[in-house]
Amino acid sequence: MDIRLLRASDIPLIQHANLENLPENYFLKYYLYHALSWPQLSYVAVDVSRPPKTPYDHPKIVGYVLAKMEEEPADGVQHGHITSLSVMRTHRRLGIAEKLMRQSQLAMVETFGAHYVSLHVRVSNKAAIHLYRDTLGFKTEKTESKYYADGEDAYCMRLDLSFLREQLREAEEEQKEKNGTEGVDEGEPVGDVGRDPAAAKSSEPKIKVKVGRALGVGDLVEKVESKAS
Amino acid sequence: MAPQTLSTREANLFRTVIRYYEDKQYKRGLKAAEQILKKNPKHADTISMKALILNAQGKTEEAFALAKEALTIDMKSYICWHVYGILYRTNKNFDEAIKAYKFALKLEPDSHQIQRDLAVLQVQMRDYSGYVQSRFNMLKARPQLRQNWTALAIAYHLEGSLQQAENILTTYEKSITSTPLKTDLEHSEALLYKNSIIAEQGDIQRALEHLDTDCKNCLDRLAVMELRARYLAELGRKEEAAKAYRALLDRNPEFSDYYKGLVAALGIQEGDEESLSAVYAEYAAKYPRSDAAKRLPLDFLSGERFRAAAKAYLTLMFDKGVPSTFANLKHLYSDPFKKETLPALAEEYLSERDASDTEAQGNSDSSKGKGAALYFLAQHYNYYLSRDLAKATEFVEKAIELDPKNVDFHMTKARIFKHQGDLAKAAEQMDHARSLDTKDRYINSKAAKYQLRNNENEKALATLGLFTRAETPGGPLADLTDMQCIWFLTEDGEAWQRRGNVGLALKRYHTIFNIFDVWQEDQFDFHSFSLRKGQIRAYIDLIRWEDRLREHPFYSRAALDAVNLYLQMYDKPKGGANGVDGGEANGEDASERKKAAKKAKKEAQKAEREAAEKAAKQDPNKAQKSKDGEEPKKKDDDPNGAKLAATTDPLGDAMKFLGHLLQFSPKNIEAQIAGFEVFIRRKKYLLALRCLKASIALNKDHPKIPDQAARLRREVSGALDSLPPKAKEVIEAELAAVPGA
Ligand SMILES: CC(C)(COP(=O)(O)OP(=O)(O)OC[C@H]1O[C@@H](n2cnc3c(N)ncnc32)[C@H](O)[C@@H]1OP(=O)(O)O)[C@@H](O)C(=O)NCCC(=O)NCCS
DSSP states (O other): OEEEEOOGGGHHHHHHHHHHHOSOOOOHHHHHHHHHHOTTTOEEEEEOOSOOSSTTOOOEEEEEEEEEEOSSOTTSOOEEEEEEEEEOGGGTTSSHHHHHHHHHHHHHHHHHOOSEEEEEEETTOHHHHIIIIIISOOEEEEEETTOSTTSOOEEEEEEEOHHHHHHHHHHHHHHHHHHGGGSOOOSSOTTGGGSOHHHHHHTOGGGOOOOOGGGSOHHHHHHHHTTOO | OOOOOOOHHHHHHHHHHHHHHHTTOHHHHHHHHHHHHHHOTTOHHHHHHHHHHHHHTTOHHHHHHHHHHHHHHOTTOHHHHHHHHHHHHHTTOHHHHHHHHHHHHHHOTTOHHHHHHHHHHHHHTTOHHHHHHHHHHHHHHOTTOHHHHHHHHHHHHHHTOHHHHHHHHHHHHHHOOSOOOTTOHHHHHHHHHHHHHHHHTTOHHHHHHHHHHTTTTOSOHHHHHHHHHHHHHHTTOHHHHHHHHHHHHHHOTTOHHHHHHHHHHTTOOTTOHHHHHHHHHHHHHHOTTOSHHHHTHHHHOOHHHHHHHHHHHHHHHHHHTOTTHHHHHGGGGGSHHHHHHHHHHHHHHHHHHHHTHHHHTTOOOTTSTHHHHHHHHHHHHHSGGGOOHHHHHHHHHHHHHHOTTOHHHHHHHHHHHHHTTOHHHHHHHHHHHHHTOTTOHHHHHHHHHHHHHTTOHHHHHHHHTTTSOTTSTTHHHHHHHHTTOHHHHHHHHHHHHHTTOHHHHHHHHHHHHHHHHHHHHTTTTHHHHHHHHTOHHHHHHHHHHHHTGGGSHHHHHHHHHHHHHHHHHHHSOOOOTTOOOOSSOOSTTHHHHHHHHHHHHHHHHHHHHHHHHHHHHSOHHHHOOOOTTOOOOOOOSOTTOHHHHTOSOHHHHHHHHHHHHHHHOTTOHHHHHHHHHHHHHTTOHHHHHHHHHHHHHHOTTOTTHHHHHHHHHHHHHHTTTTSOHHHHHHHHHHHHTSTTO
16 A cells, blocks of 8 residues: 555545545545645555556555645634545555554645644544544544534544644754755744744735635535535 | 617616626626616627626526627627627537637737636647737736746646746746745745756756755655655666655655665665565564555565565454455465465464464454454455355354454455355345444445445435435435446446346436536636646646546446447337336347336336435425525436437447547557447448457457457448448458458
């Protein structure tokens, strides 16, 4: 099982895996919307071992994580959100979900300066709760009553990503030291990913594109937001 | 006729019409338009706007009539032409839309909006030279926007003018006066995009230099690292390449490409098992949770080395109770030694376990240890390369005895029934597995799939209905269709086809065809969206993928089903206006089939009725969220495919599916075989010949080839008179070279 970044050509089989595994489903366009807005954040697990039968065989997707950045965070803090995560039953308990999540979390910090990542999970979903809480260290923020279409409650969980930001800063400093004087400082503070969120926000006007109707994908966004994973 | 001009009051009113349209307040928009028209019945622009609103409400014909009327009144109005273009665009006639936009633009060269609409259509239609022109105009009009520079670069890039694309990006970069912030994602992505263009030109050395300087601080760290490793490897800078791949492995030790890259950079020879092992062992030790580092060596190890590694791996997996162990190893079965060794190791594990059974029993989770090994062996004997279904049954029963409520065990039991050819029992068993974990949709999907394989369409739909959204009007079928659930539509269609219900089978295949149309159109909004987001590399990836969208097996399977069904319909034209006929016709069981078909139809009607009733019970507020006058969802006027089945030209209908099949999957031999069958019936002998030759090139031993060759020869010699002599000559010459003809 390779764990790697999502490609556009994976999307039909990601959608397929989602339809097989979870009751919260989306149009293909919603996957495109993720892949074209935050292409660094979504990962797949693919079975590359089976020899293709035709030149057109697509590698089988056995797991995926579909992730995004919150467009307009209510708390004003840049953070990521897990839209959907699942692994085919035939490939569960191999550590795939954990690894998908870790790759996504790292990219959230590196590329988008995320401070934390949030998600929803059914209160009855033992496997997922074990993964999030015990393996990855998520904390339960609150319970949202009747969050899911069938009336089940959701836990809102979040994971503080400071530890990754810290790691990044250290790595960067190490790099700077190694480069010595040759790497002249460009005037940016070292480890700027760690700046205060408000400052980070105002310095990033360009990525703060509002996805409204004018962008054509707007209707879609509204629709799915109301039935998130 | 002179175009009418509006008074100030009405000109204002006209602007509100536009606003209402943009806000989707169609009823209000229409009212305002009527108000203008009362005084100025010949005001072309207003008539056009009215057309636009009607079009948005789904009244296409009326809209087109009005738009044409507006144009005859005022040929010189760019609004009329623009609207005319929009009508064509929303009705998917992109070529006509482009023409209309061009007219509009000629009349109003400065209209940014028309230019933009035209540009989007051009790229959607892959008119790259037109797109370059449009983007050039747009850049000239607004050079201060970075997006416009990037867009022109994209246009050049897609057109294949890589050098120009790079130049445009460079020109913009040079014009930046202040250093962009490190967190400027648009900038970061533009740099990486430029880097990809440099590499695409084949100048890897320069790409690497650019990456190491300009892209050093790009926010997409992974991209920088991956590109770096690739460039270094391509340049033969092995030591650095090895370092780069190590850095990637530290980040993600679960991607086989990174190991391959490292091994190549280290110069390790293919058969050098010892050195190869050492590489993987290092990562297995460094990352104990990595599966790849432990599993991948099984691919290249042989003999005793394989045995030892496999034993360690299996023991670990069984102890942990990983149910997917067999799925992860079955690809090794192409090697006879490995195929022997793996089950032997599982048996070994079992007997070792039995020896120390007393303590093992203390472990309450029986899917671990012994259960996992039994499960492995059941799957082993169920696998086509090592099949012994009696033994498979034996092992799965033992596993179930150990853990009677284990979903995976019961699932495998169902698979064994399937391989025994007992589809009914397989379906029943899979449904039992489902009942053991009603919260897992995966097992639900499998149960439904097995029901479909057993031709139980209604039951399958009911099963799936346990997970589909209850509030979707139209029930599970509508939800699955809305959600583009291809696997279901395909299996459902195939089951209906087996049951002789041509109508519903065709209906499903056409639905899949339409979903692919939707997927192709889905890119439309992203031509502008991606420019705003600045994620250009992802956008290029999308465009390239969309270009070959229909090579997806999802498409070819449904298309082949449809073509083959149409062929049957052509060969056996039958009365059945509702299309409940077909299947393997051979007289004897015809009445049997008719009965089945009748029953199927009744059941389908019942299912539909129930769905409609259920829909009617829905909360009306929830069912229709539509705002004022928003486009109503079009009602399906052929839900059961009766019209599709009643076709008088099945071969013509087959062409719709076949065209894309041959265009996008020419190397799929089944497509070529089917193509031949359609063309020979349509007496298109040259095209039939082309398919035949393609099949031969793909696999000259395909069993259908001699028969097809013989038939083509026979037909051609019989059709001498009707065939142009030249064509006949060509075909005969070509056929001479075909075996069996
Ligand atoms: C939840 C899910 C994604 C987990 O995938 P996975 O690849 O099997 O998970 P991993 O192998 O990475 O397991 C991570 C951890 O969770 C534990 N875990 C996994 N499945 C479990 C189960 N059924 N019960 C208890 N724990 C479980 C693992 O043991 C591991 O724990 P560890 O770190 O203590 O060793 C998968 O079960 C799934 O796809 N379920 C259906 C879809 C779904 O519910 N998605 C989540 C929606 S929020």
